[in-house]
Amino acid sequence: MGVNLTPLVKPKKIGLQGVRGRVLAVDALNSVYQFLALVRDERGMLFTNSRGEVTSHLIGLLSRYSRLAYEYDASFIFVFDGSPHPLKARELEKRKKQREKAKQEYAELLSKGDLRKAFSKAVVSAEVDDRIVESTKRLVRLMGFPVVDAVHDAEAQAAYLVKRGEAWAVSSMDWDSLLYGSPRLVRYLTLTGFEWLPSKQKARKLIPELVTLEELLSGHGITLRQLVDIAILVGTDYNEGVKGVGPLRALKMIKRYGSLENLPVSVRRHLPENYEAVRQIFLNPPLNEKYSLSFSPPDKEGLMKFLVDENDFSPKRVEVYLRRLEAAYERRKGGLTRFLA
DNA sequence: CGGTACAA
DNA sequence: TTGTACCGG
Numbered sequence A: 001m002g003v004n005l006t007p008l009v010k011p012k013k014i015g016l017q018g019v020r021g022r023v024l025a026v027d028a029l030n031s032v033y034q035f036l037a038l039v040r041d042e043r044g045m046l047f048t049n050s051r052g053e054v055t056s057h058l059i060g061l062l063s064r065y066s067r068l069a070y071e072y073d074a075s076f077i078f079v080f081d082g083s084p085h086p087l088k089a090r091e092l093e094k095r096k097k098q099r100e101k102a103k104q105e106y107a108e109l110l111s112k113g114d115l116r117k118a119f120s121k122a123v124v125s126a127e128v129d130d131r132i133v134e135s136t137k138r139l140v141r142l143m144g145f146p147v148v149d150a151v152h153d154a155e156a157q158a159a160y161l162v163k164r165g166e167a168w169a170v171s172s173m174d175w176d177s178l179l180y181g182s183p184r185l186v187r188y189l190t191l192t193g194f195e196w197l198p199s200k201q202k203a204r205k206l207i208p209e210l211v212t213l214e215e216l217l218s219g220h221g222i223t224l225r226q227l228v229d230i231a232i233l234v235g236t237d238y239n240e241g242v243k244g245v246g247p248l249r250a251l252k253m254i255k256r257y258g259s260l261e262n263l264p265v266s267v268r269r270h271l272p273e274n275y276e277a278v279r280q281i282f283l284n285p286p287l288n289e290k291y292s293l294s295f296s297p298p299d300k301e302g303l304m305k306f307l308v309d310e311n312d313f314s315p316k317r318v319e320v321y322l323r324r325l326e327a328a329y330e331r332r333k334g335g336l337t338r339f340l341a
Numbered sequence B: 001c002g003g004t005a006c007a008a
Numbered sequence C: 001t002t003g004t005a006c007c008g009g
Helices: A026-040 A054-074 A084-110 A115-124 A128-141 A155-163 A212-220 A224-234 A249-259 A277-281 A300-309 A314-341
Strands: A023-027 A075-080 A147-149 A169-171 A184-187 A194-197 A202-205 A207-210
Touching: A023 A026, A023 A155, A023 A184, A026 A054, A026 A075, A026 A115, A026 A128, A026 A155, A054 A075, A054 A224, A054 A314, A075 A128, A084 A115, A084 A277, A115 A128, A128 A300, A147 A155, A155 A169, A184 A194, A184 A314, A207 A212, A224 A277, A300 A314
Parallel strands: A023 A075, A023 A169, A075 A147, A169 A184
Antiparallel strands: A184 A207, A194 A202
8 A cells, every 4th residue: 555645745736737748657557456446337346358357457548548648648658566575575465365355345245235335345355467467568558658667666666767757757646656766746647536435435526636755855854765764664565664653753753863773762662673674675676777668659450459359349439549549649749850850 | 437428 | 517327348
């Protein structure tokens, strides 16, 4: 679930116009999780092709990113998680247990006929397997967007792409890219602007928000290293936080004492022994430096074969997505030519 | 989630 | 213009 920085951040609402013409480094599987959670029928069942393979993520990716490209002239680099960092194993185990519990509860609620509650469990049980990752990569490439593989966490690689100027901001629901030093983070990059709150059985209206690392740090008078120390106190994917310490207390302590090393021993003794290793994951993560970023026109034949022949999409719908992607590509290409001339 | 159609 | 209902694979 990443790090909870919510109480420390004052995002600026930028709306969809705020990403016009921008290149976003998308945490691809973060986006896929949202689609798997929400692109479902009224019983909470995922969409599938005739072989029973999940297609909900393909529906979501096509409609969202083709329209953002077409209507807002945005473009995307899709960044994928690599092998999980060894220190993340405990967190992954925890999530797996949560999913399994939710799956069971889903089946029970469904057999009792409680469709609304069943749906909320289906959302928690969303799971990304290898086939979903591979089909996502295949679709993104056919759409003409570059795919970048991270060594471990996609958020680290996406942050690096923004630091290098290859993308304007990271697009993700999670905060972690800021800890990896991304200068900008865009949250809630959706078209309809709704977030489903399973606990409340309600949807809340949201518009895209921008968080600037510089403003976050200067606003609190801290350094990136200190922000990472705050995260370690609160808890990250790589360590349990100190009990009773939330984001606000952590900020106060790090501002007062400067760093984890200087905390009073009463707090410091609750830190994990390997906190320096966790700090280095964020400050100095292994990166893929040999990525290639080629933006191509959409592959019409490839998309038809993949979506219509293999995944039972209606050809009429696929043509709509294709037209958007073609128009968006031509417009960006034209803009670039003008810029170079 | 996102698209569409139709109501008030 | 906003709400609501239904569909997509």
